[in-house]
Amino acid sequence: KRPAGAPDPALARKVTKVGVVGAGLMAAQIALLFARRLEVPVVLTDLDDERLTKGVGHVHAEIDGLLAKGRVSADKAARLKGLVSGSLTKDAFADADFVIEAVFEDMAVKRKVFAEVEEFVSPECVLATNTSSLSVSAMAAGLRHPGRVVGFHFFNPVAVMPLLEIVRGEATDDATLATAFATGKTLKKSAVLVKDAPAFVVNRLLTRFMGEVMAAVDEGTPLAVADHALDGLGLPMTPFTLLQLVGPAVSLHVAETLHEAFPDRYATSRGLAKLVAAGRPGVYDAAFAIDPEAEAVFSGG
Numbered sequence: 609k610r611p612a613g614a615p616d617p618a619l620a621r622k623v624t625k626v627g628v629v630g631a632g633l634m635a636a637q638i639a640l641l642f643a644r645r646l647e648v649p650v651v652l653t654d655l656d657d658e659r660l661t662k663g664v665g666h667v668h669a670e671i672d673g674l675l676a677k678g679r680v681s682a683d684k685a686a687r688l689k690g691l692v693s694g695s696l697t698k699d700a701f702a703d704a705d706f707v708i709e710a711v712f713e714d715m716a717v718k719r720k721v722f723a724e725v726e727e728f729v730s731p732e733c734v735l736a737t738n739t740s741s742l743s744v745s746a747m748a749a750g751l752r753h754p755g756r757v758v759g760f761h762f763f764n765p766v767a768v769m770p771l772l773e774i775v776r777g778e779a780t781d782d783a784t785l786a787t788a789f790a791t792g793k794t795l796k797k798s799a800v801l802v803k804d805a806p807a808f809v810v811n812r813l814l815t816r817f818m819g820e821v822m823a824a825v826d827e828g829t830p831l832a833v834a835d836h837a838l839d840g841l842g843l844p845m846t847p848f849t850l851l852q853l854v855g856p857a858v859s860l861h862v863a864e865t866l867h868e869a870f871p872d873r874y875a876t877s878r879g880l881a882k883l884v885a886a887g888r889p890g891v892y893d894a895a896f897a898i899d900p901e902a903e904a905v906f907s908g909g
C-alpha cells in the first residue's frame with residue numbers, strides 16, 4: 609500500500625551510489641544502513657582525515673558486531689566493508705544518485721554543504737537532509753535545483769528504529785519524493801510524509817516530554833528521581849538515557865528551534881544548556897550510572 613501523500617512509485621529513480629556528508633555517529637549509522645540494505649557503494653565525506661577515519665572505522669566496527677552476532681555472513685561483512693569508503697573531497701559524489709547530509713545542525717552549514725555538493729552531482733541526484741528540526745524549504749532555497757531536496761529524518765539508533773520522517777519542502781518535486789519513499793522502503797523503514805514544520809512531528813512530541821522532565825530537574829527535583837519517575841510507564845529507556853543517545857547538543861538545538869517557533873509551548877532547559885556548554889555528552893558514565901559530576905553541571909546553581 610502506498611504511504612499517504614507518496615507520489616506514484618513509478619516516478620522513483622534507481623539509486624546505485626550513495627554519498628553521506630558528515631562522518632559522525634549518526635552519519636556512520638546511516639552509511640551502514642544504506643550499504644546493508646541497498647548493497648551499493650556508499651562514500652562518506654568529512655572535513656578532515658581524523659573525523660573521516662573515525663567515521664569509516666565506526667562503520668567497520670558495527671559490521672564486525674553484526675558478524676559476531678551472526679546477523680551477516682563473513683562474506684557479506686567483507687562485501688559491506690568494501691562498499692563503504694571515505695573521501696575528503698566531494699568529487700567522489702560525481703556518480704551518486706542520492707546524497708544525504710548529517711552534519712552539524714546549522715542552517716548556514718547545511719546550505720553550504722548542499723551548494724558544494726551541487727557542483728559535483730548530476731541535476732537528478734537527490735539531496736536529502738537528516739535534519740532534526742530545520743526547514744527543508746529554507747535549506748533548498750538558492751540552490752540551482754531545489755526540487756531535488758527532501759527531508760529524510762532517521763531516529764537513533766538508526767539501525768533499530770523503524771520510523772523515517774520524509775519531508776516535502778515547498779520545491780520538492782515528485783520524482784525526488786518518489787525516490788525518497790522507494791529508498792525508505794528498501795531500507796526497510798516505515799516512511800511517513802510530514803509537513804515541513806519546525807521539528808516535523810516526532811521531535812515536537814519528544815521535546816515536550818523531555819522538556820518537562822528536564823524542567824522538573826531545573827526546578828529542584830533530583831535528577832535520578834526525575835529520570836526514574838516514569839519507570840512504571842514502560843518506556844524503552846529513561847529520559848536521560850535517551851538524552852545521552854540523541855546527544856545533548858542535538859536535543860538543545862531542537863528545543864531552541866521549537867522555542868523560537870512556538871515560544872508559548874516550548875522552553876529550553878537551563879540544565880541542558882549548561883551540559884552542552886560544558887561539552888558533556890550526557891549524564892551517565894561508561895558503566896551507565898549517573899555521573900555525579902555531570903549531574904552537578906546539570907543541576908548546579
Ligand code: 3HC
Pocket residue numbers: 677679739740762763764765766767768769811814844845850854858859
Ligand atoms: N546501535 C545499533 N544497534 C543498537 C543500538 C545502537 N546504538 N542500541 C541497541 N541496538 C540494537 C541491539 O544490538 C539489539 O539488536 P539485536 O536484536 O540484533 O541484538 C536491539 O537493538 C535491541 O537492543 P537491546 O535488546 O539491547 O535493548 P532494548 O530492547 O532496550 O532496545 C532500544 C534498545 C531499541 C534503543 C530501545 O531502548 C528504544 O527504543 N529506545 C528509545 C529510542 C528512541 O526513542 N529513539 C528516538 C530518539 S529521537 C531521535 O533520534 C530524533 C533526533 O532528531 C533527535
